[in-house]
Amino acid sequence: MKSLTSAILVLxxxxxxxxxxxxxxxxxxxxxxxxxxxxxxxxxxxxxxxKAVQLVKTGKMYELGQIYERGMPLxxxxxYAMIIPGAPTGGPFGENNMLMxxxxxxCAEIGQVGTQFDxxxxxxxxxxxxxxxxxxxxxxxxxxxxxxxxxxxxxxxIEHVRSFITRGVLxxxxxxxxxxxxxxxxxxxxxxxxxxxxxxxxxxSSIQEGDALLFNYGxxxxxxxxxxxxxxxxxxxxxxxxxxxxxKPSMIGSDQWTTEVVPGPDPKLVFPVHQELITKNGIFxxxxxxxxxxxxxxxxxxxxxFTPTRFKGGTGxxxxxxxxx
Numbered sequence: 631m632k633s634l635t636s637a638i639l640v641l642x643x644x645x646x647x648x649x650x651x652x653x654x655x656x657x658x659x660x661x662x663x664x665x666x667x668x669x670x671x672x673x674x675x676x677x678x679x680x681k682a683v684q685l686v687k688t689g690k691m692y693e694l695g696q697i698y699e700r701g702m703p704l705x706x707x708x709x710y711a712m713i714i715p716g717a718p719t720g721g722p723f724g725e726n727n728m729l730m731x732x733x734x735x736x737c738a739e740i741g742q743v744g745t746q747f748d749x750x751x752x753x754x755x756x757x758x759x760x761x762x763x764x765x766x767x768x769x770x771x772x773x774x775x776x777x778x779x780x781x782x783x784x785x786x787x788i789e790h791v792r793s794f795i796t797r798g799v800l801x802x803x804x805x806x807x808x809x810x811x812x813x814x815x816x817x818x819x820x821x822x823x824x825x826x827x828x829x830x831x832x833x834x835s836s837i838q839e840g841d842a843l844l845f846n847y848g849x850x851x852x853x854x855x856x857x858x859x860x861x862x863x864x865x866x867x868x869x870x871x872x873x874x875x876x877x878k879p880s881m882i883g884s885d886q887w888t889t890e891v892v893p894g895p896d897p898k899l900v901f902p903v904h905q906e907l908i909t910k911n912g913i914f915x916x917x918x919x920x921x922x923x924x925x926x927x928x929x930x931x932x933x934x935x936f937t938p939t940r941f942k943g944g945t946g947x948x949x950x951x952x953x954x955x
Contacts, residue, residue, distance in 0.1 A: 636672075648762055650771070651663075652783070657910040659770030667768055667790035667913025669750050673840035673880045674792050681838075682797045684934045686954050692924040694744035694844075694883075694951040696853060703856035705887055710738040741788065741946025743950050747938050748915040751777065751786035752945040780806055782943015789940040791914070791947075796880055797841050798934025798953055800921060801826045804848030808864045811848030813863035817891040818845065820873045830930045839878040842916075842934045850885035850920040863893040871903045875911050881936075882907065883916035917949060929955050 633917035650656060653664065660666040696702065704710060713735050721730035741747070754768040769786055777785040803818050804811055806826035812818075824834055837843070844868065852859040863886040866874070871890075874882060882889060890903035907913040916936060926930070933954040938947035 636829050637790050645778045649749065652771060653770045654771075655767070658769075659756050660770045660912060661768070662912075662952040666912075667786050668792055669769060669908075670880045670914060671792035671794065671876075672708070673878065674794060674796055675840070677772055678797075678840040679795045682795060685797060685931060685933050690927075690955055692927075692953040694919050694921065694953055696850070696918055696920055696950065698863065701856070702889065703853065703859045704743055705860065706737045708743055708760065710736075711734050712818075722849065722926075740861065740948055741939075741944050744948060745916070745918045745920075745951065747788075747793060747934050747936070747947040747949055748880060748904070748908055748917070749786065749788040749938070749944065750912060750914075750922060751783040751788075753901065753908045755905050755909055762847050767909070769909055772900060772948070779943070782941075782946060784943065787942055788944035789942050790940050791938050793934050793935075793937040794842060794880060795933070798840060798844055799837065799841050800844045800846060800924060800929065800932075800953075801833070801932045802845055802846045802925060803828065803885060805829065805925070809848065811851050814862040814864065816864035817867040817895065818847070818865060818870055819867075820870055823870060823873065832930065837877045837879075841845075841877070841879045842936070843874060843877065843879045843882045844916075844919065844921070844934075845884040845889065846921045846925065847886055850918075850922065853920070859943065860887065862892050863887065867887050867891050867894055871906045874907065874913065879913060881914035883914060883919050885919050885921055889917055891913050916949075919951060926951050927955075929953070 646682050662672045714732050715735050718730045720732040723729040750769040754766045754774060756766050757766060758766050772785050775784040801823055803822055803826050806822060806829050827834055849863055865884065865888060866888060867890065890901065894902060910914060936949055936951040938949060
């Protein structure tokens with residue numbers, strides 16, 4: 631786990647050394663300002679919300695998140711355990727000794743297990759600065775030295791991210807390819823994305839700024855087989871990430887644990903799409919989603935709701951994404 635974590639940050643050692651400073655670098659300041667900590671969630675405006683709400687015609691709601699439970703697939707050495715202390719935790723209380731209660735105790739990397747949302751402090755890039763120093767740089771040029779503490783980050787914490795109430799667009803890659811699920815390590819191309827949209831009766835030009843772009847690879851069908859699920863999933867690569875950036879979404883998501891293809895075409899680069907989308911462009915990533923219900927009704931456009939839990943100094947969040955048609 632430690633070696634992989636280090637590898638994630640190595641990419642920029644191969645980057646050219648720009649004359650970057652804390653104020654100006656190859657991907658900062660953010661278009662939303664040098665002090666911005668909300669990234670592409672800034673695209674969720676009142677106008678975007680009002681347009682998205684108009685998509686609701688039947689009121690039918692779909693769950694797009696997995697259930698958090700013991701035995702679910704976990705990346706690397708991550709942990710999820712829930713216990714009920716005391717069973718019951720407390721009581722009896724009151725003069726009649728009738729009130730009892732249960733609490734739960736969780737031990738987990740809570741923002742990075744199950745259906746998980748990657749925040750802006752989750753992924754950074756190690757790079758050589760103009761002054762010759764090597765820094766781990768995150769969104770908007772914030773360095774690890776500026777924000778890292780054992781008790782949470784002091785900048786780019788998940789509490790700064792806005793709620794996502796927007797149009798969701800489900801892009802069914804597995805359906806377009808005519809398979810139950812894509813093959814291990816299959817890289818989804820821009821041609822695949824365009825083909826899937828056309829199959830769904832949607833023009834590429836219909837993608838709007840602020841949308842949540844969600845990719846179905848069929849991978850959630852393997853959720854109950856953690857070893858297979860965790861091994862070399864299909865996903866988008868750098869070509870598709872450039873297309874995504876050009877569409878200006880608020881976030882992306884998928885039904886596997888990284889959204890991008892593993893491994894990528896260049897084995898020296900680890901999670902380059904994460905670095906391109908999150909670190910450089912502030913576009914969030916919601917992983918380990920599930921789309922079976924919404925696909926059964928052939929619903930590809932809907933009101934999408936996801937609210938990151940406001941853990942002060944958190945790098946990610948669990949949550950319950952919803953689609954409403």
